[in-house]
Amino acid sequence: ATTITEYDTIAAISTPPGEGAISIVRLSGEGAIKTAQQLFKGKDLTQVPTHTINYGHILDPDSKAVVDEVMVSVLRAPKTYTREDMVEINCHGGIVPTNRILQLLLGLGARLAEPGEFTKRAFLNGRVDLTQAESVMDLIRAKTDRAMQVAVDQLDGDLRRLITNLRQEIIEVLAQVEVNIDYPEYDTDQMTTQMLQEKAQQVLAKVDELLQTASQGKVLREGLATAIVGRPNVGKSSLLNHMLHEDKAIVTDVAGTTRDVLEEYVNVRGVPLKLIDTAGIRDTEDKVEKIGVERSRKAITQADLILLVMDASQPLTPEDQDLLAATADKRRLVILNKQDLPVKLTLGDTIAEADIVRTSITTGAGVAALDTKIADIFAGGIDNSQSTVMVSNARQIGLLRQAKASLNSVLAGIAAGMPIDLVQIDMTAAWDKLGEITGDAAPDELITQLFSQFCLGK
Ligand code: GDP
Ligand code: ZN
Structure with a gap:
């Protein structure tokens, strides 16, 4: 889905707290550019081409006093991090003017972003999936280069691709089962059962493989x-x-x-x-x-x-x-x-x-x-030369375990000669659980909770 939903305009300081040479105030949302323009003296930001950096000054809109000398990036939807219009104000003057600029933006109607809200929007607007969003979080927390690499690979979507493929395979077999059930005149029961069994075994093997990477992933992360x-x-x-x-x-x-x-x-x-x-x-x-x-x-x-x-x-x-x-x-x-x-x-x-x-x-x-x-x-366990898909996240591991349990139920059900429609339920459950990993089936509450773990301004 590539539909872009409009949300209100949010703002936050995106650079870590403390003194740095530059700090960045970020805005995202429909009103991002207009809001920034109200403080900006320089080119008309509402007219400049997208993905340009514009030199100028931030003025207090009431007193017209110069708050800071800035470079302002104008990034128009949809090719932005959040897929919304974005503005990044690169401030030069340390934390005091940075905070002042943020306050002025909030005074103009922007809302202070919740922790992780920029990434949450990227997710809600379909730009990243949950595994990618989580890897942003992992990147922030990465403690070694290798941990960083795992996060980067996930950001790249490796885990998502793998999970999406597994779900596709399950869906295909479930569709085939439906077809077979619809044509009871052909005696397809045995064929259907065998098909389900083979698929459950295949997917289970992949899930197990992923779970085996989990302990390494955890070590790298935590x-x-x-x-x-x-x-x-x-x-x-x-x-x-x-x-x-x-x-x-x-x-x-x-x-x-x-x-x-x-x-x-x-x-x-x-x-x-x-x-x-x-x-x-x-x-x-x-x-x-x-x-x-x-x-x-x-x-x-x-x-x-x-x-x-x-x-x-x-x-x-x-x-x-x-x-x-x-x-x-x-x-x-x-x-x-x-x-x-x-x-x-x-x-x-x-x-x-x-x-x-x-x-x-x-x-x-x-x-x-x-x-x-x-x-x-760890030499045996963590191979630096190899870039494998790894799960490192407690949430992902939990869902993989649940998917595994459902797949085991499929196999147990078949072994016990359970009716196909009951076996189907377990297969569907596995499909659901895998979908929660990438966020394709994630309940809203989970999403909110997940993104709240981010640092402010991410
Ligand atoms: P802890 O009680 O196990 O924490 O031991 P400490 O690190 O406090 O060390 C106890 C004492 O042994 C200190 O006086 C250290 O300087 C000394 N010590 C620690 N390592 C060595 C070592 O390799 N050789 C020698 N000769 N003394 C050591
Ligand atoms: Zn001691």
């Missing part, structure tokens, strides 16, 4: 939950500090999250690690750390990856053994630290050599090898 554990004084704080300082800590700034839950991210060779429960590690004097193993256990259950630190200059203690046992089923690296001191620790051969890293965090020895090991853990 970071691999990593716990640094070990008894007191083995070097956990030192390791944490090394990671935070040397490996460029990533500060997240996600709309809707408050700062009181500070999540620490580090980027190890393109793998974002989300560090769990670093509070007890930060402060060496922390009493909490005396609880030691008990606290670690909790972090261990939440983690995807454990970095178990031990002091190589001490013989193995019962606490170390406890931690080894507690992490045995987990993906882990055992870090034998303080290698600069005489080594007294022996592990025996209970732990695979591949899972052991010997470091001296004070001298820096072995630390690069640790980074490599962490990155290697």
